[in-house]
Amino acid sequence: MNLLVLVKHVPDTETRVKVKPDGLGLDLADANWVMNPYDEFAVEEALQLKEKLGGEVTVLTAGSKESEKTLRTALAMGADKAILCDDPAFEGGDALTTARVLAAAARKVPFDLILAGKHGVGDDNQQVGSLVAELLGIPAVTVVTGLEVNGAELTLKREIEGGTEVVAVKTPAVVTCQKGLNEPRYPSLKGIMAAKKKEVAAWKAADLGLDPSTVGAAGAAFELKKFELPPPRPAGKILAGELPDQVRELVKLLREEAKAI
């Protein structure tokens, strides 16, 4: 089974986000950039499927040259091939323009199954896996916590409110991965050394046959007006006294002042 994994290079979840003075950009200079945490589940699942069924694991991203670090991480975990779609024309895009790039690249790679994280932390769109599926005309099953393969048929568990949906689908398909699906491995030293020697293919808009007006800022559907930090919360009340009295006071405040219960 040939597996194509969509990955994204993102600031880790410890990042403190700052807004640039003009309000139109984020200052992420202090951030530690890593593979999107949900993509780790996608890479791990692909590696496990390859170990069971054979085939190749290719990792694919759309991003700047820096994103190559995340591709190298995936290669060090055990992926076979990596593709970086990097072109100035892709900059300033949104989920759909990114999906157009990834779908165009996917058409050039033989795959049975596409795996991706359920969402990329930061932009928090939770769209790209589904968009790529729709653009390729194949089904998507999202937010998956369980995956079993039987030939070309997959049985998947996906998280919904208060429960789990069990879904059957045939390949080719897109599956987006949620925490709980597996325990991602750490790259071994041997893997890290091997990854250094592996080649990362670099594809441009022209290689993908993309019309520049459909990608990047030109293809984006929305115009950014501003970024801002959340308003600070008003100072709270720390209660005092004996604990039973504090609890009585809390219930009274919740009912009468906050009207929350």
Added chain:
Amino acid sequence: MKVLVFVEQRGGKVKKASLEALSAGRRIADGTSGSLAAVLLGQGVGALASEAARYGADAVYVGDDALFAAYSADAYGLAAGKAAQVFGADALLFAGTAMGKDLAPRVTARLGVGLLSDVTAFTLDGGTPVFTRPIYAGKAFATLVPKAGKPFGVTLRPNVFPVEEKAGAGQVVSLDHGVTPGDLKAVVQEILTAQGGLLDVAEANIIVSGGRGMKGPENFKILEELAQALGGAVGASRAAVDSGWIDHSHQVGQTGKVVSPTLYIACGISGAIQHLAGMSSSKVIVAINKDPEAPIFKVATYGIVGDLFEVVPLLTQAVRELKAAG
């Protein structure tokens, strides 16, 4: 602006988040001299059209078919896309539920239009809606406007927008959806309900959450009791989930669920930045923690510095007494 709202039903019941979306859609339609339509899919769901009308729909496109008995992104995506084309929608609104988040990108990609996820506020600026959405799980907010003349989609975070009854014309239109059995590629075989049928944190108005201070899985019982007394859900920090004390579906934070309930009670949660990002837009926050220096107190509306194992049972008792008294 012609606004189309996808109305989600499960088991013949319209989701509250969809009523929120209808009310928001009505405001956008009114503010832009437009109209509001709803699309309702399922089997035996015709009677729900009047509910969509009660919350503002001028037209309701109903796809009542055995093909829609269970949710399928393939079938629902085709049908909702068809409704958008028939209606000539400028704006597509979805509630940001599990179904809405799964369906919305399928519909918008099909139509070749953009989608904003998890919108938490909007204003109307001379006929143009201006949307605000959190990024980095709420560490910052982005404000965006649709490019002129381009249709777009939006998912709205549940529990944020008010539900307002405001009757629309409610004309029922049978949707000529064109979906055939062969279109269903991913098929739901069954739905497993979570143990005890507890409320999900993503839908709850009140959340009682536990962190590292819970010390072990067995102690979550006291949070369940408090949540039950309040009619809320049980949440957890990443520390508690990663320790294996509770399932990830309960996790609140940047790698869990981002929530905005009316009341969030954090028990034994110190307040790591990735947790704060996921819950600090809650309307009221109560922190219960032994450590007076815990960062959670910086976002708390009310704080009790004390042992949660003493405080939580007392609080449960007090809430029960309050509810019993009416």
